[in-house]
Amino acid sequence: MHGSSTQARLVADAAPARAMALAAAFPLAACRGVQSALDPAADEAARLATLSIVLFVGGAAIFVAVTALVLYAIFAPPARRRWLADRRAILIGGIAVPIVVLTALLVYGFIVLRVAHAPASEGALRIEVVGEQYWWRVRYPAEGEAEAFATANEIRVPAGRPVELVAMSADVIHAVWIPNFAGKVDMIPGRANRLVFTVERPGVYRGVCAEYCGDQHARMAFDVVALEPGAFAAWRQAQTAPAREPATEFLEGGRILFIRNGCGNCHAVRGTEAGGQIGPDLTHVGSRRTIGAGQFPNNVGTLAGWIADTQHLKGGARMPSYGSLTGADLRAIAGYLESLK
Numbered sequence: 001m002h003g004s005s006t007q008a009r010l011v012a013d014a015a016p017a018r019a020m021a022l023a024a025a026f027p028l029a030a031c032r033g034v035q036s037a038l039d040p041a042a043d044e045a046a047r048l049a050t051l052s053i054v055l056f057v058g059g060a061a062i063f064v065a066v067t068a069l070v071l072y073a074i075f076a077p078p079a080r081r082r083w084l085a086d087r088r089a090i091l092i093g094g095i096a097v098p099i100v101v102l103t104a105l106l107v108y109g110f111i112v113l114r115v116a117h118a119p120a121s122e123g124a125l126r127i128e129v130v131g132e133q134y135w136w137r138v139r140y141p142a143e144g145e146a147e148a149f150a151t152a153n154e155i156r157v158p159a160g161r162p163v164e165l166v167a168m169s170a171d172v173i174h175a176v177w178i179p180n181f182a183g184k185v186d187m188i189p190g191r192a193n194r195l196v197f198t199v200e201r202p203g204v205y206r207g208v209c210a211e212y213c214g215d216q217h218a219r220m221a222f223d224v225v226a227l228e229p230g231a232f233a234a235w236r237q238a239q240t241a242p243a244r245e246p247a248t249e250f251l252e253g254g255r256i257l258f259i260r261n262g263c264g265n266c267h268a269v270r271g272t273e274a275g276g277q278i279g280p281d282l283t284h285v286g287s288r289r290t291i292g293a294g295q296f297p298n299n300v301g302t303l304a305g306w307i308a309d310t311q312h313l314k315g316g317a318r319m320p321s322y323g324s325l326t327g328a329d330l331r332a333i334a335g336y337l338e339s340l341k
């Protein structure tokens with residue numbers, strides 16, 4: 001009995017300390033992650049993170065110094081703080097120091113940003129990303145042996161090679177932001193803005209739309225996968241291929257239903273008669289990690305749910321709900337799409 005109550009007291013005593021340790025770790029934990037500007041995975045984001053830290057530390061130092069001076073001016077004995085009213089103190093502290101400090105930070109900022117805006121080097125991989133209400137069209141132009149292809153809501157890049165991301169818009173202003181890789185860049189109709197970065201660390205990251213673009217702006221995200229060069233080449237090769245032939249009668253039924261319900265008017269499935277260009281290319285939709293522009297994990301269940309009630313899951317998306325499809329038909333269409341690896 002005695003032992004357990006001591007133990008209880010020890011646990012109770014440790015609780016505040018543990019809570020404090022947790023509270024201290026929390027902001028640090030928030031810096032890590034798939035969508036964090038403070039956890040850089042590419043050169044450009046690393047430069048921006050360093051710039052942010054230098055500006056923050058500089059600002060904090062100035063804040064502390066000014067606060068100390070204010071407290072001194074209020075609480076020091078009048079005889080000792082008289083020098084504060086001296087003309088020289090004002091000239092140095094009020095004019096000379098701010099000019100030197102701000103000029104130094106400004107020049108440093110210019111140097112960092114000039115490197116960041118340097119044109120892409122020769123061998124950069126060009127990827128065109130088009131913002132649409134409320135999803136991302138992604139195009140890989142032909143390059144050497146590799147043929148051009150389109151995909152959606154997912155960008156894959158090789159690690160160690162410069163990437164030139166060309167940002168465009170099909171309707172209103174969007175902005176593309178992959179915090180772990182680089183800063184934001186606006187997607188403006190009729191313009192092509194560029195973003196250049198080299199990914200240093202393979203992994204899975206997340207990008208978002210960073211400019212309000214309508215009802216579902218908040219549900220306009222995408223997956224970013226950085227691969228080793230070999231794995232990237234294999235992925236690119238697989239994406240240029242036409243869609244897989246259905247392997248079973250059930251999946252063949254799904255393909256027929258896909259065409260019969262008019263899905264092909266908006267979606268392309270290369271290698272079939274579906275050639276629509278209004279919505280995302282679905283040729284290899286089964287190989288993507290998520291659907292609905294980064295909203296739902298990609299599996300037969302979420303695919304069926306998406307098709308049956310698009311407007312409930314993402315009200316305002318430019319795709320109608322297909323609530324009148326029977327369960328069997330939904331399963332077949334979703335199964336077919338899931339098989340398109």
Ligand SMILES: [Cu+2]
Pocket residue numbers: 131132134173174175209210211212213217220
């Ligand atoms: Cu947007």
